[in-house]
Amino acid sequence: MSSIETSPLTRKLRAFVAFSGPELAVLDRLHRRKRAFVPGRDLVQQGQSEQAAYILAEGWVCSYKVQPDGTRQIVDFQIPGDFLGLRSILLHTSDHSVEPIVSIQAAEVLIEDLLEAFSDTPRLAMAILWMASRDEAMVVEHLVGIGRRDAEQRMAHFLLELGARLTLVGMGSRAGYDCPLTQYHLADALGLSAVHVNRVLRKLREDGLVTFRDGRVTFLDHDRLVGLAQFDPAYLEHTGPLLK
Amino acid sequence: MSSIETSPLTRKLRAFVAFSGPELAVLDRLHRRKRAFVPGRDLVQQGQSEQAAYILAEGWVCSYKVQPDGTRQIVDFQIPGDFLGLRSILLHTSDHSVEPIVSIQAAEVLIEDLLEAFSDTPRLAMAILWMASRDEAMVVEHLVGIGRRDAEQRMAHFLLELGARLTLVGMGSRAGYDCPLTQYHLADALGLSAVHVNRVLRKLREDGLVTFRDGRVTFLDHDRLVGLAQFDPAYLEHTGPLLK
DNA sequence: CGACCTATTGAATTCTATCAATTCTCGTGG
DNA sequence: CCACGAGAATTGATAGAATTCAATAGGTCG
Numbered sequence: 001m002s003s004i005e006t007s008p009l010t011r012k013l014r015a016f017v018a019f020s021g022p023e024l025a026v027l028d029r030l031h032r033r034k035r036a037f038v039p040g041r042d043l044v045q046q047g048q049s050e051q052a053a054y055i056l057a058e059g060w061v062c063s064y065k066v067q068p069d070g071t072r073q074i075v076d077f078q079i080p081g082d083f084l085g086l087r088s089i090l091l092h093t094s095d096h097s098v099e100p101i102v103s104i105q106a107a108e109v110l111i112e113d114l115l116e117a118f119s120d121t122p123r124l125a126m127a128i129l130w131m132a133s134r135d136e137a138m139v140v141e142h143l144v145g146i147g148r149r150d151a152e153q154r155m156a157h158f159l160l161e162l163g164a165r166l167t168l169v170g171m172g173s174r175a176g177y178d179c180p181l182t183q184y185h186l187a188d189a190l191g192l193s194a195v196h197v198n199r200v201l202r203k204l205r206e207d208g209l210v211t212f213r214d215g216r217v218t219f220l221d222h223d224r225l226v227g228l229a230q231f232d233p234a235y236l237e238h239t240g241p242l243l244k
Numbered sequence: 245m246s247s248i249e250t251s252p253l254t255r256k257l258r259a260f261v262a263f264s265g266p267e268l269a270v271l272d273r274l275h276r277r278k279r280a281f282v283p284g285r286d287l288v289q290q291g292q293s294e295q296a297a298y299i300l301a302e303g304w305v306c307s308y309k310v311q312p313d314g315t316r317q318i319v320d321f322q323i324p325g326d327f328l329g330l331r332s333i334l335l336h337t338s339d340h341s342v343e344p345i346v347s348i349q350a351a352e353v354l355i356e357d358l359l360e361a362f363s364d365t366p367r368l369a370m371a372i373l374w375m376a377s378r379d380e381a382m383v384v385e386h387l388v389g390i391g392r393r394d395a396e397q398r399m400a401h402f403l404l405e406l407g408a409r410l411t412l413v414g415m416g417s418r419a420g421y422d423c424p425l426t427q428y429h430l431a432d433a434l435g436l437s438a439v440h441v442n443r444v445l446r447k448l449r450e451d452g453l454v455t456f457r458d459g460r461v462t463f464l465d466h467d468r469l470v471g472l473a474q475f476d477p478a479y480l481e482h483t484g485p486l487l488k
Numbered sequence: 489c490g491a492c493c494t495a496t497t498g499a500a501t502t503c504t505a506t507c508a509a510t511t512c513t514c515g516t517g518g
Numbered sequence: 519c520c521a522c523g524a525g526a527a528t529t530g531a532t533a534g535a536a537t538t539c540a541a542t543a544g545g546t547c548g
Binding site: 086 | 381384388390435474478
Binding site for chain 3: 184194195199201202
């Protein structure tokens, strides 16, 4: 049995699609070009063309856009098993940057690899397309959060969503999860100032809902937090692609 | 020559991909199930499963999500040539609603139609996937706008983006465009209150930048507006899918 | 130890929402 | 023809939310 069967991506997709041996082999091939990255050096640069995509094997990264005036907006965080830069290779140019938050391991995927994989196994293509749609649904939910929730709800919703995603890949539970993000990351993701992030976290802590401390998110009262955030995980719990 | 060759979708895709006769015929088949809708009755309902997708032939619609507390966030507006609900059929359930803003014409596309079209003409599949990526890039830009721009910049950027999109399908120019949206639509899209939308529009008008009046957006000083919004249309001007 | 990053808190300011009231347009029915 | 009501746009006043500026403290690393 090859080690690929336990990769986070494979693990995630297999929750929805039963792959055949040859399909697993194709997945294996996609993982062959392993590379390591450290914080401070971007995997993908906004505005660059000829980008590769990556499958994140270990660690956390964030996708963000910077504006001409220097402010930045984090669009999404990716965790092990997530695909990075799929849109970049489709559009042949990257509209965003990708930055490692901790030291990471990622498999580089060239456009040729992907086209080859897609033509070999249409089922895999469909599974990846489905995954991309799920990611887009997450971005949409993020948009709603920033547009129509106040800072406290935004934070609560964000911490809960991250928890739900991490739980899917075995890195979290209802009790909490390890989280390498700084308050500056939260600020850039939620469209708040770092100062206000700090105040909101204090309020949530003082209200006995959740703590964010020493790289760990701890849910003190999960149910009440869900109530505050009006968190509905439906958009994360899809029934999988239409593969028999 | 069939009339399909002048449909907005065909027109848009042909700007990037040269289709063969059989491929045009497949596009034609996708348009066969024409339907009409009127404002007030949603095409797609949030939470519903077994949805169809649509190709918008005429008129404007918006995609939105409503939250438990009743507030709504418009995620995107669609104009002729845009695809609606592609994600809904992929995920097999809809995470958002779609509402006609004016009376519209749309071609219903069943999941079977799409799978058939994809297997018949991979190039068309790639073109549609590319288009979906472009739409996602737009949602991302929208996210950045709400997260990191103040109300005035948000409005300016939004009006410019809409103008750029409409120009692509021949419905607008640097001078302006017809626009059936109300200030309430703008508010729900930009994450502002309707009252504040009104104030912002007044300011932009008084500053001689743009007017929003009687269903028409008129750019008074396009260049200065671009400067205010820090509008960079790069994310709309892609080189097309990787088809030879 | 000092440099640097992160977290924390206070005070003043700016931005945006909410509440309330008015005007305008347009279509409907009397 | 006009009164009426609905939806849309407009404006003022006030309250609330979040930002900015400024300062301090804790931790880590060389």
